[in-house]
Amino acid sequence: MSEKVALPKEVAEVIEHLRSLPYYSDDKILEVTVDPADEWVGAKTDALNGVDTMTLASALVNGYTVEQTPHEKLRNYYEANDWLQDSEEMSSTERQRSLGCRQGVRKTLHILGIIVEGINDTTDAK
Numbered sequence: 001m002s003e004k005v006a007l008p009k010e011v012a013e014v015i016e017h018l019r020s021l022p023y024y025s026d027d028k029i030l031e032v033t034v035d036p037a038d039e040w041v042g043a044k045t046d047a048l049n050g051v052d053t054m055t056l057a058s059a060l061v062n063g064y065t066v067e068q069t070p071h072e073k074l075r076n077y078y079e080a081n082d083w084l085q086d087s088e089e090m091s092s093t094e095r096q097r098s099l100g101c102r103q104g105v106r107k108t109l110h111i112l113g114i115i116v117e118g119i120n121d122t123t124d125a126k
Contacts, residue, residue, distance in 0.1 A: 005059040010047035012066045015059070018045070026060040075118045078105050 007015075018024040018032070033048045033056060048056065068076070081101040090098065109120050 002058065002062040004063045004065050005055055006067045007051070007059055007064045008047070009066050009069060011051055011056075012064060014045055014047045015064075029060060030057055071116045074105065074116055078102060078116075078119050081105075 015029065018029050019026075024032075030053065033045055033051070034053060078101075081098040106120055109116060115121050
């Protein structure tokens, strides 16, 4: 079996939406992306426009994984350095490194003016 294809979240969402419709098989999804005759469907499948046809076909046949967005990757890195969780089991050096990583992420986001849910959004309790 071939490897799964990594797709952006928006593309995976369009595929899942179209698959949920009773009249959209995988070959119909490919057909619509190549020649979107129906304007409604064409507008709903905009996320598929930048995907190579062979990549999309491979994803439909072999399956796919959803790529993490840059925000999700950063949040995972940030959470992996959560020095508060197991602070009793961490050495002081590990604790300092972890704290430094988290502070660095927050400071960088502040400088760039970027808000990432779970890191520096207003609902973040940490």
